[in-house]
Amino acid sequence: MQAAMVPGNITIDPLCLALPVEDAEITEVLDLTTGEYLSVNELIGSFRYDHLIEERGKVRSALHSAPLYKCALCPSAVYLVSSPKKRFFFRHLHEDGSCAARTRSALSRDDIRARKYHGLRESEPHRRIKRLIERSLLADPTFRPESVLQEKRWYVAEDRTQWRQPDVQALHVEQRIAFEAQLSTTFLDVVIGRRDDYRKGGAQLVWIMAGFEANYRRLTTDDILFSNNSNVFVVDDETCRLSETNGEFHLRCFYREPYCEGEAIKEQWVERVVRFSELTMEADTQRTFFFNFENAERELLSARDEQLRSDFFALWTESATPESDVMKSWGALRQKLAARSVSIPERPDGNSSFSTMIHGLLSAFKGEPVGWQFQKLVQVAHHIAEMYPQHVLAFAHAIWVAKQQDTIEHQDTKGRWRDRSKKLKQRLKEADPSLMPDQEWLPALCFLFPEVGARVSRFLTKAGEMERNTSQPNVVLVAANKIKAMV
Known part of the structure; x- marks a missing residue:
């Protein structure tokens, strides 16, 4: 769902998929982590809107140190930007006319916004919100009054050449905190630059708004909202009076709260006045929030996914029963899993590789053959x-997770598995392509056996890092990244 609430601005439902612009100049980018060339339309469309907003912040933050993407046609790093309709595309960091893709005009939108930003900083609304923040802080004895300052230079660590000038700064107990007023033209470079600098200096950045309307959000507001665990803060006349009356800094917090409606995960906006002492501050991410949206959504998704896993294994067991009729239920389950980007065959017995993966891992967890006429677990291994x-890696990790090493060792009376496993371990260290997991079923592996999927992911990431310098696309890291998305 997306709605244009006021002419000139479009507000996007956070849970909708992000949309690329039509006829983008850059149609393909190189993922510098994996060495894989990606379709821009497919890459952007694979993200939920709120997640892409977070991703574009990460891309911009890494742009000058270790870029995440580059143009497929030239050496320039690229970053994500948005059209006025909040459709996304990639822009060159440097554009000298040598690339066929042209993504910049003489004066870019960022340049225009930057000029507007510096002019707006001296406006009366900006001065007013700074006064309200200052008054609220001075009313709270946990902030040292002599440390509450407006527009004073703040040096990053001991480097006197690097400084910031926060709207308001203060010491809360021993924690340095910078309060910045979010303006309608606060653009991403400002958000990322200040966040990174304050983190380097051991300080905490808190963005404050003059007001917030959930159904009328500019992209500049979304940049702050979704990178701050879906919490935004407002200081106004009412919260300032509460701070001065109660002797404790109060803020108005707006946050997203997820909930279940049947099998669907939905959300609602909540407004609540909170005390500063109730907030959680994360130094590494520079997030400050009252409600932990990520954890709440993760718990709901985990409960829903656990039910889906239970449904899958119940149907899988039933499908092995003679004359059972599970196809109608299987089809419905298949659709539910597809919504989670998890593919399973059209029929339980529709793919031998998939069946082997499931039976192999179930055997490992049960400690005896499942789905075969074998008598011993070691026979399954062979x-x-x-x-x-292609399933050796997952099976080996399942054996470890299920603590069945002694079972196989006891059954390996002639030492054949011991000898074979030594050779397999060496081939895995060398990232033998024949032992790399079947990518078609990686999402199902991670979803149905999350602990095994996490271990496989760590192994592939480590192996992929060792292969990073090869001239070929890093298929190991491609698989690792695919599996991480499901764990």
């Missing part, structure tokens, strides 16, 4: 190594 080596 069968997978010989016929389906």
Whole structure:
């Protein structure tokens, strides 16, 4: 759902998929982490809107040190920007006319916004919000009164050449805090630059708004909102009076609160006046929030996913029963899993690689063969190594998670598995392509067996880092990143 609440601005439902612009100049980018070329339309469309806003902040933050993406046609790093309709595209960091893709005009939108920003900083609304913040801080004895200052230079660590000038700064107990007033033209470079500098200096950045309307959000507001755990803060006349009356800094907090409606995860906006002492501050991410949206959404998703896993294994077991009729239920489950970007075959017995993966991991967790006529778990291990080596890695980690090493060792009376496993371990260290997981079923592996998926992900990431300098696309890291998305 998306709605244009006021002419000139479009507000996007955070849970909607992000949309690319039509006819973008840059149609393909190189993922510098994996070495994989990606379609821009597919990459942007794979993100939920709120998640893409976070991603564009990460891309911008890394732009000058270790860029995440570059143009597929030239050496320039690229970053994510938005059209006025909040459709996204990539822009060159440097554009000298040598690339066929042209993403900049003589005066870019960022340049225009930057000029407007510096003019607006001296406006009366900006001066007013600074006064309200200052009054609120001085009313709270946990902030040292001599430390509450407006528009004073703040040096980053001991480097006197690097400084910021926060709207209001203060010491809360021993924590340095910078309060910045969010203006309608506060652009992403300002948000990222200040966040990174205050983090380097061991300080905490808190953005304050003069007002907030959930159904009328500019992109500049979204940049702050979604990178701050979906919390925004407002200081106004009422909160200032509360601060001065109660002797404790109060703020108005707006946040997203997720909830379940049937099988769907939905959300609502909540407004609440909170005390500063109730806020959580994270130094590494520079997030300050009252309500932990990420944790609340994760818990709801975890409960829903646990039910889906339970439904899958119940149907899987039932499908092995002669004359069972599970296809209608299987189809419905398949649709639900597809909504979670998890693919399973059209039929339980529709793909031998998938069946082997499921039976192999179930065997590991049960400590005896499941789905085969074998008598021992070690026979399952040999069968997978010989016929389906792409599942060796997952099976090995499942054995470890289920603590079945002694079971296989006891059954390996002739030492055949011991000898074979030594060779397999060496081949895995060398990232033997024949032992890399079947990428088609990686999401199902991670979803159905999350602990095994997490271990496989760590292994692939480590192996991929070792292969990073190869000239070919890093298929190991591609697989690792794909699996991380599901864990």
